[in-house]
Amino acid sequence: MNHDPARDLLQDYLDAALDEARALDVEAHLRECPACRDELEALRALLRAAAALPRRVEPPRDLWPEIAARALGRASGAAAASGAGSERPAPPASALAPQGPRGLAGARRGAQRAWSKWRQAWGEWRRIGAEWRQAWRGLWPVFAGTVAVLVILLSSIFRQQEQEYLMAAPTIADLLAAECSEPERVLAAYEVAGAGARSDAARLAGESPDPAGTDGAESGALSSVLAENLAIIDRAITDARRAYEANPDSPQLIRLLAAAYRARAALTSRAAETAARS
Amino acid sequence: MSGIDALAAAPEAGIGGAGAEAEDPVAGLVDQARRGSEAAFERLYRLHASQAYGLCLRLTGDRTEAEALTQEVFVRMWRKLDTYEGRGPLGAWLRSLAVHLLIDNRRRAARGPRLDADDGAMARASIPPRRVEETLDLERAIARLPRGARLAFVLHDVEGYRHQEIAEQLGVATGTVKAQLHRARRLLRAALAPPGEVSAR
Amino acid sequence: MARRSGLETALAALLALSLAAAGAAAQQEIDRTFPLAPDGRFVLRGLLAGSVTVTGWDRPEVHVTGLLERMIEDVVIDAQPERVEIELEYRRGKSGHRDEDTRLEIRLPRAARVSIATVSARIGASGVDGDVNLSTISGGIDLSGRPKSLVLESVSGSIDFEGEAQGIEIQTVSGDIELRAAAPALQLQTVSGDMEIRGGPLPRVRCQSVSGDIDFGAPFAPSGNYEFTSHSGDVLLVVTEGTDAAFDLSTFSGDIDAGAFAKAGEGARKTRRGRPGMGRENRFTLGGGSAEVSATTFSGDLILERGD
Numbered sequence: 146m147n148h149d150p151a152r153d154l155l156q157d158y159l160d161a162a163l164d165e166a167r168a169l170d171v172e173a174h175l176r177e178c179p180a181c182r183d184e185l186e187a188l189r190a191l192l193r194a195a196a197a198l199p200r201r202v203e204p205p206r207d208l209w210p211e212i213a214a215r216a217l218g219r220a221s222g223a224a225a226a227s228g229a230g231s232e233r234p235a236p237p238a239s240a241l242a243p244q245g246p247r248g249l250a251g252a253r254r255g256a257q258r259a260w261s262k263w264r265q266a267w268g269e270w271r272r273i274g275a276e277w278r279q280a281w282r283g284l285w286p287v288f289a290g291t292v293a294v295l296v297i298l299l300s301s302i303f304r305q306q307e308q309e310y311l312m313a314a315p316t317i318a319d320l321l322a323a324e325c326s327e328p329e330r331v332l333a334a335y336e337v338a339g340a341g342a343r344s345d346a347a348r349l350a351g352e353s354p355d356p357a358g359t360d361g362a363e364s365g366a367l368s369s370v371l372a373e374n375l376a377i378i379d380r381a382i383t384d385a386r387r388a389y390e391a392n393p394d395s396p397q398l399i400r401l402l403a404a405a406y407r408a409r410a411a412l413t414s415r416a417a418e419t420a421a422r423s
Numbered sequence: 424m425s426g427i428d429a430l431a432a433a434p435e436a437g438i439g440g441a442g443a444e445a446e447d448p449v450a451g452l453v454d455q456a457r458r459g460s461e462a463a464f465e466r467l468y469r470l471h472a473s474q475a476y477g478l479c480l481r482l483t484g485d486r487t488e489a490e491a492l493t494q495e496v497f498v499r500m501w502r503k504l505d506t507y508e509g510r511g512p513l514g515a516w517l518r519s520l521a522v523h524l525l526i527d528n529r530r531r532a533a534r535g536p537r538l539d540a541d542d543g544a545m546a547r548a549s550i551p552p553r554r555v556e557e558t559l560d561l562e563r564a565i566a567r568l569p570r571g572a573r574l575a576f577v578l579h580d581v582e583g584y585r586h587q588e589i590a591e592q593l594g595v596a597t598g599t600v601k602a603q604l605h606r607a608r609r610l611l612r613a614a615l616a617p618p619g620e621v622s623a624r
Numbered sequence: 625m626a627r628r629s630g631l632e633t634a635l636a637a638l639l640a641l642s643l644a645a646a647g648a649a650a651q652q653e654i655d656r657t658f659p660l661a662p663d664g665r666f667v668l669r670g671l672l673a674g675s676v677t678v679t680g681w682d683r684p685e686v687h688v689t690g691l692l693e694r695m696i697e698d699v700v701i702d703a704q705p706e707r708v709e710i711e712l713e714y715r716r717g718k719s720g721h722r723d724e725d726t727r728l729e730i731r732l733p734r735a736a737r738v739s740i741a742t743v744s745a746r747i748g749a750s751g752v753d754g755d756v757n758l759s760t761i762s763g764g765i766d767l768s769g770r771p772k773s774l775v776l777e778s779v780s781g782s783i784d785f786e787g788e789a790q791g792i793e794i795q796t797v798s799g800d801i802e803l804r805a806a807a808p809a810l811q812l813q814t815v816s817g818d819m820e821i822r823g824g825p826l827p828r829v830r831c832q833s834v835s836g837d838i839d840f841g842a843p844f845a846p847s848g849n850y851e852f853t854s855h856s857g858d859v860l861l862v863v864t865e866g867t868d869a870a871f872d873l874s875t876f877s878g879d880i881d882a883g884a885f886a887k888a889g890e891g892a893r894k895t896r897r898g899r900p901g902m903g904r905e906n907r908f909t910l911g912g913g914s915a916e917v918s919a920t921t922f923s924g925d926l927i928l929e930r931g932d
Contacts, residue, residue: 156605182920191611195580202477205486205495212494216501217461217881239638336509357526366591367761369510370780374797374815374834377506381834385922388876397902397920404853408815408834412797415779419761505856505923506816506835527800527818594764594782594800596675596746598725 147171148178155185159192371416378412381405424526449513457504467513468497475517481577482525484566518582522574522592564614568607575600576607634685651724652692658703662733662755671742673763674726680734680751680769687889690728708732746781747921764799774807800836804872820855833857841931844915847893852919859919862931869913871928872918874902879925882906 151174157163158171175181214334385402447469455463475496480489500507501518507516565573565581574593578584579600586604590597626833660666662684667677674693686708692699698713712726726745732738736753740747744762749769757769762780767776767785774789778799785792788806794813801812801819812819817836820828824842831838833854842860844850847868852859858878863885873880885908906926919926 156608187612188618191561191608191615192580195565196577196583198481198561198581200477200582201473202480204490205474206490208472208476208490208494208497209465212468212497213461213465215494216464216498220568231823362547366587368781370762370798373508373510377781377816377835378506380505381922385855388922395902396877399924400920401855404832405834405855408813410833411795411813412815415777415795415797419779502858502925503835503856591745591762591780594780596725596744596763597673598675 146174148174148181151175151178151181155181155188159185159188316382367419371412375409375412375416378405378409382409450509453504453507453509453513456501457466464501467500471514471517472497474514475521478518478521478577478582481565481581482521482574484568484573492521495524499524504557519592524576525574526593561611561615564611567614568610571599571603572607572610575603576611579604580608601611631852651694652696653690654692654699654728655689656701657688658686658701658708659684659705660703660733660736661706661733661754663737663741664705664733665707665709665737666730666732667707667709667729668712668728668740668742669710670714671726671728671740671745672712672714673744674728675746675748675763676726676740676742678727678730678732678738678740678749678752680736680753681731682734683731684733685731686733686736687731687873688728691724691726692728693724693726695728713818744781747796786823798836816857843867844917846914848915850915850917852917853921854873854924855922857921858925858927859921860927860929861919862919862929863910864931866911867915868913869915869917870907870909870913872905872907872916873926873928874905874919875924875926876920877903877923880904880906880927881925882908882928885928 151171154163154167154171158168163171175185382402382405385398385405389395389398389402440480449467450469452463452470456467472493476489479492479496480486483489485491496517500517503520507513538586565576568576578589578592579586584592586597586600589600592601666686672695676690686703688710692712695714696712697715699713700713702709702711732752734751734753736752737756738749738752739757741759742763743760745760746763746766747758747760747911748766749756749758750767751769752770752771753769755773755775756767757775758765758767759777761779763778763781765778765781765783765785766775767774767783768787770788772790774785774792774794775787776783776792776794778796780798782800782802783794783796783867784802785794786804790808791810792803792805792807792810794801794803794811796814796817799814800814800817801814801821803810803812803819803821804823805821806823806825808827810821810826810831812821812829812831813834814832815834817833819831819833819836820839820841821831822841823843826842827845827848829840829842829848829850829852831840831852831854835856836854837857837860838852838854839860839862840850840852843864844867846868850869851860871882871885873882
């Protein structure tokens with residue numbers, strides 16, 4: 146191999162990104178070219194130095210106070226003065242944050258309180274889960290057809306090329322909320338559609354065949370993006386559903402829940418598409 | 424973990440929660456932070472601050488920007504903790520937040536040159552000409568790299584990510600990452616070489 | 625050119641053969657031209673990695689040039705007067721070390737309808753006035769011009785559009801979306817990507833996100849209709865002087881920071897506990913309230929900022 150092409154390839158050679166034939170060519174050239182050998186060694190030294198750079202660097206000052214101020218809201222004294230009062234409502238009781246008197250007795254009481262809170266929550270969850278399972282079984286035969294229609298409708302929405310629909314129609318949630326006097330039944334149908342689609346998607350994403358056998362990394366990366374985002378959506382659905390059940394009359398919660406379901410339908414149909422494409 | 428924390432955290436084990444935090448204190452802290460524990464949040468910050476700042480400093484090449492970016496990373500971590508899946512260490516997730524925020528900030532600031540802009544000026548060294556007697560050390564040389572080259576170099580040769588991962592993080596093609604990486608190395612070689620030696624191609 | 629696709633397929637087969645023969649000797653170049661009606665359809669499928677750049681021009685022709693990576697075994701072209709379809713087929717098996725990328729440059733009639741799907745290849749397009757439909761998994765999409773309708777899809781690639789269209793629909797999973805655009809209808813959807821919208825006029829907008837942030841900075845058009853929904857992503861709305869809109873903001877557990885607007889607007893109520901269910905809400909009207917802006921989040925924050 147001549148000098149110029151070899152020189153161009155030195156970095157790739159260093160990164161082990163050349164196929165065997167090319168690599169051998171470069172090595173052959175290196176054997177007879179001291180300039181390239183020096184260059185390679187200099188590059189190696191650079192990379193060694195880079196890899197040896199300390200990854201941890203102590204910030205010159207403590208950044209925590211400012212981080213806390215921005216993330217946790219202003220201290221309560223200042224909130225009253227700021228008018229718009231954008232104080233974060235306290236998240237559901239942090240049962241785990243140590244409360245009450247310190248010392249072992251206080252800690253034990255705190256732990257006991259936390260424990261009983263958790264048991265309550267757990268019981269609550271199990272009851273809700275049982276209720277949903279029952280409802281689902283009851284609704285399934287009735288909504289098998291509706292589900293199919295909904296899934297088709299949803300996936301076609303997102304592939305819609307004609308803009309008339311876009312311009313004229315309200316959102317799905319509006320449509321459903323307006324036309325369906327029992328939004329909970331429709332949302333249950335979403336849930337059914339989602340449950341089936343989700344296991345399909347997981348299966349598809351997991352075994353999406355390597356498109357050309359070239360990039361296991363790529364289809365692996367794809368599966369993990371899909372799985373990660375499906376998890377994000379599922380968490381959103383869980384949150385929204387819990388809130389909706391506590392407040393079934395809230396149109397915003399219906400909207401949020403329907404939006405989360407829509408997102409899942411879109412993701413699973415996209416997953417199916419990409420698996421089919423390869 | 425202090426006695427009180429351990430006691431308070433123990434009941435979770437029965438629920439199939441973070442029972443593993445004996446092995447992995449960070450997972451336990453993450454769970455607590457998710458539930459709103461500010462103390463856990465601070466602990467997570469303390470544990471990861473210097474890692475985060477180190478990365479931010481190298482990515483931005485500027486101390487003030489690095490401080491601001493580090494703060495944003497942790498604020499964002501707090502807000503987006505529910506999207507952290509637990510696959511992979513928290514540190515890696517924080518690193519990707521940092522890169523993401525950095526790109527985002529640039530976009531908000533100005534529609535300036537895009538990361539993957541194929542500027543013909545690429546070949547010309549952007550590092551200011553050295554005075555003959557000055558020798559830049561590696562850190563300063565990295566700080567002076569043009570942004571795209573610096574990101575690629577820091578993420579690949581310092582932090583150890585692969586081309587593909589970097590490309591995904593930055594939303595560009597793998598080829599772009601490689602091009603920037605090679606450019607970075609050439610520029611650094613030129614900046615660090617003793618006077619009279621190699622010149623940037 | 626031949627009307628029958630059979631001839632073209634035969635020609636394509638010839639092309640494929642010649643590519644195979646070239647083998648591993650050199651990176652394959654492509655340089656082909658096909659007639660295409662000014663409003664014909666152009667389809668490119670199967671491109672895995674690399675980049676493809678599409679530019680509209682005034683000739684009734686498609687001109688395809690560029691370099692193909694060695695893993696591309698076959699380029700199947702189906703060329704009809706009304707439609708040109710190109711499909712790339714790759715060799716199976718490990719590519720070993722990929723040291724080259726496919727780069728395609730496509731010039732086509734500006735009113736053509738364009739449809740391209742890639743895996744990780746970047747897609748760039750400009751000067752195309754027809755319907756544009758681009759889909760990628762992890763490649764970026766970078767578009768400018770005035771397409772008729774725009775449908776863009778990505779999983780993790782980021783999407784960038786500057787221009788105008790008669791309707792815009794964009795969907796990503798984790799890819800970010802950046803727009804500086806005008807269109808009578810805009811619909812954006814993402815799971816965890818962030819979106820930033822500038823430009824206008826955009827009289828009808830639907831943005832939905834799960835955990836990504838929404839940053840909307842186009843003016844609210846009179847009688848416009850705007851709906852922003854996010855679960856845990858933040859929604860940031862930039863409000864300019866003279867805005868004429870009714871705002872309905874609500875969040876289940878996030879914060880609302882409507883700052884000065886909430887005080888200045890008519891019917892403004894300070895941020896307070898919302899209707900049953902929603903933790904915080906804020907409804908107020910600026911000006912005559914002709915536009916309707918509704919933003920709902922579950923745990924994301926709602927922030928209004930002054931703009932100019």
